[in-house]
Amino acid sequence: MISVEANPTRDIDNPFLSLEYEPALENLGGDYYDIVEAARFPQQILRFRNDELLPQMGLDPQAVSDRHFIEAFGKFAGRRSFLALRYHGYQFGDYNPYLGDGRGFLYGQIRATDGQLYDLGTKGSGTTPYSRGADGRLTLKGGVREVLAAEALHRLGVRTSRCLSLVETGEQLWRGDEPSPTRSSVMVRWSRSHIRFGTYERLHYLRRFDLIKKLLDAVIEWYYPHVKDTEDPYAAFYEELVRKTAELAAQWMAAGFCHAVLNTDNMSIVAESFDYGPYAFIPTYDLNYTAAYFDYFRRYAYGNQPGICRMNLGLLQEPLQLLIDRTDMEASLSRYDEYYWQQYRDLMLAKMGLVHRPASEANELLKLTLKTLEETQIGYHDFFIRVRSQFSPAWRDSETQILTDIEPFAAWEPWRLLYHRILQSLSNSELEEMGDRLAANNPKTVLLRPEIEAVWQAIDLDDDWEPFADLVRRIRAF
Ligand code: AMP
Numbered sequence: 349m350i351s352v353e354a355n356p357t358r359d360i361d362n363p364f365l366s367l368e369y370e371p372a373l374e375n376l377g378g379d380y381y382d383i384v385e386a387a388r389f390p391q392q393i394l395r396f397r398n399d400e401l402l403p404q405m406g407l408d409p410q411a412v413s414d415r416h417f418i419e420a421f422g423k424f425a426g427r428r429s430f431l432a433l434r435y436h437g438y439q440f441g442d443y444n445p446y447l448g449d450g451r452g453f454l455y456g457q458i459r460a461t462d463g464q465l466y467d468l469g470t471k472g473s474g475t476t477p478y479s480r481g482a483d484g485r486l487t488l489k490g491g492v493r494e495v496l497a498a499e500a501l502h503r504l505g506v507r508t509s510r511c512l513s514l515v516e517t518g519e520q521l522w523r524g525d526e527p528s529p530t531r532s533s534v535m536v537r538w539s540r541s542h543i544r545f546g547t548y549e550r551l552h553y554l555r556r557f558d559l560i561k562k563l564l565d566a567v568i569e570w571y572y573p574h575v576k577d578t579e580d581p582y583a584a585f586y587e588e589l590v591r592k593t594a595e596l597a598a599q600w601m602a603a604g605f606c607h608a609v610l611n612t613d614n615m616s617i618v619a620e621s622f623d624y625g626p627y628a629f630i631p632t633y634d635l636n637y638t639a640a641y642f643d644y645f646r647r648y649a650y651g652n653q654p655g656i657c658r659m660n661l662g663l664l665q666e667p668l669q670l671l672i673d674r675t676d677m678e679a680s681l682s683r684y685d686e687y688y689w690q691q692y693r694d695l696m697l698a699k700m701g702l703v704h705r706p707a708s709e710a711n712e713l714l715k716l717t718l719k720t721l722e723e724t725q726i727g728y729h730d731f732f733i734r735v736r737s738q739f740s741p742a743w744r745d746s747e748t749q750i751l752t753d754i755e756p757f758a759a760w761e762p763w764r765l766l767y768h769r770i771l772q773s774l775s776n777s778e779l780e781e782m783g784d785r786l787a788a789n790n791p792k793t794v795l796l797r798p799e800i801e802a803v804w805q806a807i808d809l810d811d812d813w814e815p816f817a818d819l820v821r822r823i824r825a826f
């Protein structure tokens with residue numbers, strides 16, 4: 349059992365320890381996790397605290413000190429015995445039965461002010477039975493990168509986990525993909541759920557159909573309570589997961605985001621984006637863009653993401669097949685593309701300031717925009733930021749006013765004519781709303797790799813955290 353240490357006088361005022369933790373997963377029983385302890389670190393320096401999340405947790409940011417963060421999420425004082433969750437997964441196509449939380453655990457679950465259940469999960473908190481000889485740690489650079497990805501995706505409207513805290517822990521780590529030794533950290537993640545497709549795959553592998561049913565009932569209770577009123581709640585759950593996963597893939601594509609490691613252990617059962625390793629935002633519209641240096645066959649390339657997610661949903665039918673009719677699941681999966689395109693089109697239209705356009709017109713604009721982005725290889729984000737920054741109601745008067753400085757000018761002429769034709773069909777009030785919509789959907793700060801590297805250089809060379817703090821501020825701005 350997770351327990352509060354007896355008489356923790358120095359923690360008694362810590363708001364994180366007074367939260368009402370709900371042992372939802374813990375109460376399901378020990379078949380789903382191992383009880384683990386957090387590592388003790390030589391040092392704890394708070395490098396990031398996400399005050400935006402505290403009100404959702406029912407906490408007043410003013411009442412939460414840095415010391416509270418460090419005690420709770422750097423020293424892990426006041427609570428102990430955490431849950432390393434068990435899961436397997438298909439990694440780059442191959443089934444791996446040796447996975448599980450190898451460097452993290454479920455710290456606790458709480459009901460947020462929106463009435464929903466949320467997880468506090470760690471990354472870099474020490475070894476577990478699933479560490480497979482590795483150190484159970486997170487590099488500071490990895491932590492910094494995940495904080496930034498989550499904040500940027502959240503700003504872009506992607507359903508994502510967020511980082512609640514990042515604490516530097518004073519150890520030296522050795523990694524093949526970073527100059528080593530490199531600095532260490534522990535992160536706490538705020539997410540709807542850490543239950544993965546791979547959580548079910550493991551139970552199927554073990555032939556524990558009783559545990560699959562128990563888990564699915566719980567998942568429906570916690571995250572999909574509305575499907576209980578339907579004729580076949582299990583089938584309705586799968587249908588909704590298909591739709592939400594398709595929408596998530598569309599959100600990544602519109603955001604120009606390449607997750608990079610879409611193994612089934614990184615696919616959430618609530619279709620929330622999480623676990624950001626070697627991710628990248630695309631510099632230009634290039635469907636082959638691949639973010640992970642070890643992804644030799646471009647399996648998880650930017651443009652493959654919708655198809656990979658669909659395939660992962662197909663794989664999930666294996667563990668669910670005793671509970672849900674396979675034909676029903678196939679029928680749901682056959683609607684994946686429709687859900688995907690609907691969402692992708694709406695999001696791309698919104699990036700161009702538009703909403704509720706006739707389908708044929710929307711399709712034509714989408715096709716032409718993507719074609720021109722691909723042919724010109726202009727910066728993907730830069731293009732939309734230009735539309736946002738230069739837009740003026742005068743664009744409706746003449747197409748010659750639209751993106752006058754874009755290069756090569758002629759290549760954008762067909763797009764300019766079509767966009768102008770659409771603007772001409774808008775009423776004055778619709779035209780006025782465009783400015784706000786363009787700003788909401790196209791943040792001016794883009795998290796391209798050089799930007800992240802510059803922030804990391806300042807930390808690495810001068811221990812200067814101001815560029816990082818500044819980047820977080822700019823990411824959040826409108
Ligand atoms: P990821 O690629 O971060 O999703 O991790 C895949 C698997 O490897 C998960 O089971 C992780 O817990 C595990 N893992 C990754 N890095 C480490 C590490 N440094 N120590 C222990 N386990 C790790």
Ligand code: MG
Pocket residue numbers: 613614623
């Ligand atoms: Mg993972």
